Amino acid sequence: MADALTMIEHVGQLEGTKVVYVGDGNNIVHSWLLLAAVIPFHFVCACPKGFEPDQETVEKARQAGVSKIEITNDPKEAVRDADVVYADVWASMGQKEEASHRRQVFQGFQVDEQLMKLAGKKAYFMHCLPAERGVEVTDGVIEAPNSIVFPQAENRMHAQNAIMLHVLGL
Numbered sequence: 001m002a003d004a005l006t007m008i009e010h011v012g013q014l015e016g017t018k019v020v021y022v023g024d025g026n027n028i029v030h031s032w033l034l035l036a037a038v039i040p041f042h043f044v045c046a047c048p049k050g051f052e053p054d055q056e057t058v059e060k061a062r063q064a065g066v067s068k069i070e071i072t073n074d075p076k077e078a079v080r081d082a083d084v085v086y087a088d089v090w091a092s093m094g095q096k097e098e099a100s101h102r103r104q105v106f107q108g109f110q111v112d113e114q115l116m117k118l119a120g121k122k123a124y125f126m127h128c129l130p131a132e133r134g135v136e137v138t139d140g141v142i143e144a145p146n147s148i149v150f151p152q153a154e155n156r157m158h159a160q161n162a163i164m165l166h167v168l169g170l
């Protein structure tokens with residue numbers, strides 16, 4: 001929800017946009033897939049072979065028939081014409097012992113200046129944080145003017161406040 005809010009604030013809307021996630025097909029991808037089942041946009045997950053998101057969640061999102069959903073192993077092709085390029089750590093919580101192996105497998109999946117150039121001028125960069133700078137994203141990309149990771153982080157507080165008010169019926 002925080003990510004959707006951030007896109008509305010910066011891109012103008014989520015509907016009809018192209019969001020390209022580059023990296024591990026993890027919990028963040030599953031959240032994007034669930035969002036894609038209710039709001040129409042184009043979601044692409046570019047991940048190494050063997051690190052695709054859960055097939056059942058992909059099918060659930062596709063069967064909703066709301067969004068265009070692509071899973072690919074080619075980040076360079078995936079990012080073309082993206083409105084948002086999105087990254088997350090390659091080794092999530094509970095996987096830190098796999099970090100060194102994953103750094104080898106995920107070569108070519110770093111979001112760097114070259115990949116952002118392929119994405120095009122309109123592309124924003126997002127990351128759920130915490131980031132491992134120099135691993136899944138370069139310093140240059142996360143600090144660039146089109147990086148919206150810090151307003152994205154602030155929006156988690158606003159989104160979570162809204163969820164609590166909703167749950168409490170206030």
Ligand SMILES: NC(=O)NCCC[C@H](N)C(=O)O
Pocket residue numbers: 026027028088089091092093128129130
């Ligand atoms: N601020 C956040 O909630 N970040 C999510 C971190 C997701 C990452 N894939 C993890 O599970 O460690």
